[in-house]
Amino acid sequence: MPEPATPRSAARAVGPRAWFGQVLLYALFALAIGVFSHWPTYRHLAAGAALIKLSLVHAGKPLGECRERSAEELAALPPNMRAPTVCPRKRSPVTVELDIDGAPAARIAAPPSGLSGDGASAVYRRLTVPAGERLIAVRLRDDARSAGFAYTLERRVTLAPAQVLVIDFDPGAGGITLQ
């Protein structure tokens, strides 16, 4: 009576079907990696659109006036801290308004940074607009105690498709800038 065969172990797969299976699975793996590392193409910006980046960092004016310390106040302080003038730390938020072609596009009141509210205010906003000629109007107020805008800019620009227009603030260049 012949010995019955031992069940084939799955530890080592051999034979044409196994080889075919391996080739197929390696090919599927390569296909998955190859396809999803390139495809589908990603459209980040619609055709015929341009991008406006409203981005600025600017410190608002202090919320209060500086004042002189009295002689009594100075005397109460340690000798190394007797500065004659004391200023409030907290700053005004910076308010920015952006109109595109006369329509409001952004209204931002950026609070001052820092635990004491004495740091610069920062604004970063992306706006997608159709390419072409656009009327850009920007207003900036950095003093909460005044009603108007200290800095304004209005300019007609022509934006090419996919162009990036950066609206920034540079006091050395006169205030609001377009790049």
Next chain:
Amino acid sequence: MTDHGALAQRAPRGAVLWWSRLEQRLDRAFGASRNPLRQSGTLAFLALWLLAVSGVWLYAVLDTSAAGAYASIARLSDAPWSAGGLMRSLHRYAADAFVVFTALHLLREAVHGRFQHFRRFSWLTGCALLPLVAVSAVGGFWLNWDRLGQFSATATAEWLDALPLLAQPLARNFLGAAAVSDRLFSLFVFVHLGVALLLVFGLWFHVQRITRAAVFPPRALAVGTLATLLGLCVLAPVASQGRADLGVVPALLSMDWILLFVHPLMYATSAGFTWTLTLGAFGALVALPFVPAPVRAPVAVVDPHNCNGCRRCLADCPYAAITMVPHPLPQRGAELAVVDADLCAGCGICAGACPSSTPFRSTARLVSGIDMPQFPVDALRRAVQRALRSPEPVPIIAFGCAHAADISCLAAADVLAVPLLCTAQLPPSFIEYALRNGARGVLVASCHDGGCAFRLGARWNAERLAGTREPYLRARVPRTRVLPVQADIGEESRLREALRVLRARTIAQGARAEQARPAPDA
């Protein structure tokens, strides 16, 4: 018949069953020991080594300046089939493969519930590596500084700006060409290379609590994977997508969705949603080990009176749970095994390795040097003795792992089915003991190679039965009466087939023995 009742095999959950069936399908093509799903962790290591080799090559040619980076890499794309071009493509595809293999590895361990108790450390250290993988992978695109790198760097900055961490938006670093300086590129280099080095260091922690950590897949699988990736490099070489220009939006991009999917997701939803999703998923992974778990299995216990410090348990423990200390009873041995309860998996492999676990000892109660309280070797011996010494002796004993195919499916009038904590809990001497005490055949079922619930149990069992690892199954034991079989969850049919073969063998051997018996005198 099932006799001892010490171990109840739990029915596998749906996800485990589903995953096991998937692995078994791949077994047919690759074999269990080279199955990519079972080897997903080692394949991730292979991808990492490929990243290291190709990365060193690329770093040698990379001009790490804002103005020169693009040209230095684009030169490689001009000759895609040159060694440099291949390395550039291999670096990208190996990174994709690394993420895929890592995800498969994580999913496999999660499906099997391997994140609690003694596995908590490995799980948590693995989770900690995920952000490093993401940061290093994304940062690699910036170094090239093409349009895709520009998009990725800007998107990452805008994503980080959604967190209230910095006073000034990071995205301001990418408003214009003047903002991107060589100093910023030094930061890019750190993000990509420094974090990758941290990742390698973290991997060392990840494998700290396991012994014989496999950091390279079986050779055939490594060769196949490398050949596949190289073939992909030749057929679809990676190319740059044009020099970065911060004055123009990279509107249309050939996107690596495997590595950069988070950017399109953010623009399709919002930075806040993406952060919530990312942190939520990460938090869920980190919280998994702390979800109330089933009661932990009892850990191994050492009996100093029976431990002679032979170190076999130390050599076989898959989780580095055993250390050796000077023996408090010097007449028993020089060293004593000590079990770290936090690290012990309760698999019983140590009990199977202990030379004092032999059932041939004449003591009324078999006490081993190291044993499992929930199913000691004495209970195992009594179960076998009851089956063989009953008025109707059971001719076939089937030992099997409680985490593999359900061995109790073989229980019958002529079969004693004995589930074990792990197949390697079985001292090979039990096979000889059963055969010398009347059993006609012994079936030993284990998990597949590479699929052992306790990492090394199936391997140790196979080596012990083959006589290449102590404790050996002695050479004089007739191998025709011992049938090892590997059968995973859901593969009970393999067990039944093996039992059919063993039954047929024992019947054939019985018939031959009958024929060989001298004829009675006329």
